[in-house]
Amino acid sequence: MTQVKTSSKSDPNYKVIAENRRARFDYAIEEDLECGIVLEGSEVKSLRQGGANIAESYAAVEDGELWLVNSYVAPYAQAKTFQHDERRRRKLLVSRKEMSDLWNATQRKGMTLVPLVMYFNHRGMAKIKIGIAKGKKNHDKRETAAKRDWSRQKARLLKDHG
DSSP: OOOSSOOOTTOSSOEEEEEOTTHHHHEEEEEEEEEEEOOOHHHHHHHHTTOEEOTTOEEEEETTEEEEESOEEOOOTTOSSSOOOTTOOEEEEOOHHHHHHHHHHHHTSOOEEEEEEEEEOTTSOEEEEEEEEEEOOHHHHHHHHHHHHHHHHHHHHHHHHO
16 A cells, blocks of 8 residues: 655645545555546636545445545635536546456445545546545454554653663
8 A cells, every 4th residue: 555645845736635534543444546536627626725525425336336425525616607516426437347346345345435535646637545444343443542552652662762
């Protein structure tokens, strides 16, 4: 898995639009996948201004197509007559093989498709990173928090005494 946030300083087009921080807390991400998004013109303009939220959204495979459901793209003030619906379903673009893998993961294995981050790539194209995830139980969340706390404490001890 590659981190999306890391980019070179010389890349002017790369920009993170929205990030789902709770996804890694609520789900165990097993694999991630980069998808394109079908957007309208006013949506792209709004995303360039940073008006998006993917915290409560999810992806679903329906009728052989991948859809992003319940994502929010703020209305663009200058688009008076050609305004978009803020919470409309947006089609995600993946290859046929990736689509079949996603269908198998959701239908057969009981996995969930969670959007992790929405960004403009180095070419200036809007992309979204989808995580194939399994929901965590409360004890799993506590275990993850304990590991994180221990690693912080260990780093602090090594810094002070090492």
